[in-house]
Amino acid sequence: MSSLFPTYARWEIAVEEANGSTIIDKNGKEYLDFISGIAVCNLGHCHPKVTTAVQEQLKKVWHVSNLFEIEGQERVAALLTEHSSGDYVFFCNSGAEANEAAIKLARKYTGKHKIISFQQSFHGRTFGSMAATGQEKIHQGFGPMLAGFEYLPYNDLATFEETIHEDVAAVMVEVIQGEGGVNPGQVDFIQGISSLCKQKGILLIVDEVQTGIGRTGETFAYKHYGIDPDMITVAKGLGNGFPVGALIGKEFLKESFGPGSHGSTFGGNPLAMAAAEATLTEVFSDECLQQVKELGDYLLTKLKEELSDCLEVEDVRGKGLMVGIACKEDVGVKVKRLREKGLLVLVAGPKVIRLLPAFTVKKEQIDEAVALIVSECRN
Known part of the structure; x- marks a missing residue:
């Protein structure tokens, strides 16, 4: 029995360690983190x-x-x-x-x-x-x-x-x-x-x-x-x-x-x-800010292209590495299923999937996340 006030609807994930855009739970399962502590760990977990x-x-x-x-x-x-x-x-x-x-x-x-x-x-x-x-x-x-x-x-x-x-x-x-x-x-x-x-x-x-x-x-x-x-x-x-x-x-x-x-x-x-x-x-270095712009453009463009014919998705919007996927129905179940598949994302209101990856995220990780999201939105 927990001694904590139940102020959070907690997920059944206990994080053991994290590095960059990867989180590992106490059971050894790896997750691709597109939450970054809710836009907190902008440089990724445990930045040296x-x-x-x-x-x-x-x-x-x-x-x-x-x-x-x-x-x-x-x-x-x-x-x-x-x-x-x-x-x-x-x-x-x-x-x-x-x-x-x-x-x-x-x-x-x-x-x-x-x-x-x-x-x-x-x-x-x-x-x-x-x-x-x-x-x-x-x-x-x-x-x-x-x-x-x-x-x-x-x-x-x-x-x-x-x-x-x-x-x-x-x-x-x-x-x-x-x-x-x-x-x-x-x-x-x-x-x-x-x-x-x-x-x-x-x-x-x-x-x-x-x-x-x-x-x-x-x-x-x-x-x-x-x-x-x-x-x-x-x-x-x-x-x-x-x-x-x-x-x-x-x-x-x-x-x-x-x-x-x-x-x-x-x-x-x-x-x-x-x-x-x-x-x-x-x-605040020019290199880092430019990287955010480039990765953000890559993520936004890829999502728009891949989801352009998806009837469930109404809009893909955002700036830099802050992206929302607006859907016709509540996205809570989608977010839960993505979590089960190893991708961590958030909601932003009932019908928007929110992505907040670290600035150090790799293009291959973006590709992996987009593939999972597209698969889920087409379900």
Whole structure:
């Protein structure tokens, strides 16, 4: 009998070891991993440079608290700001915490409390980030949500323009919705909300928890849209498996996040910074980002070609190594059968198969995964 709260519908797989895009369970069965810890292990499992960096830091110091200067924070913050539109960074432990920080900072800076987000968005499960999430199923059972949030239709600029007013503190958006179905934002929609936010003095928060850190072939996915957000939230791929999150913000926000305004006991500790620095140094290289673009194009093209005449599949979409296969029926059974055949994939909503392979995945592994998916979709 387990002593754990049953908050997860766990699969019957206990992982014994993992390397690159391969997972081996306790029975010795091998799986091709196209989940990467839900867009976390972007460099693959047990990447040698990240592993070495954490091992070396383990021998020095694990934790001291943010009362001390932590040099690793300065180096990681410099990497994040150098490769984004931001100027300052706050470190925390997760995407939900990064979004909580963004919500607090937006309200404190503007003196306003209303925040606009979008239907089918996902921003976390803490009360603030849950309230920002535009999915009723995430809210159910927890009583009244934190007041001040409104959810608008995604990719509907006309409705956004009709609704937005100067009393809004911020708009929070995923430029590609992940949990909501791998839904890419239309260019005119994303650029339109950015432009309207600037016109009306409203802060623009881009949630890059799943799309950031190279996942779409750019350092951050918002760069595909040519916009300039005021805040960017990241986590997942930032530490390649080590828990770490961050809020990146513009210089004008600095004074609103002064001493005592926000904090995190474990945020930005030396171990997390060692993992993040090694990860970012690798991921933000031109070579790695180009590889993501090429492998992503290869995966997307191959899936579209192979599934073009499959009546069950309605759409194949995505960017870089973040791909969704939208089907006419629920895909839960398909995902389970693929798992039994040795391929690990996810759902994104009831009718979308989500693929999030590591950036180090081989073309032969992509071919293997596509063959299994095509076979399953034709069943």
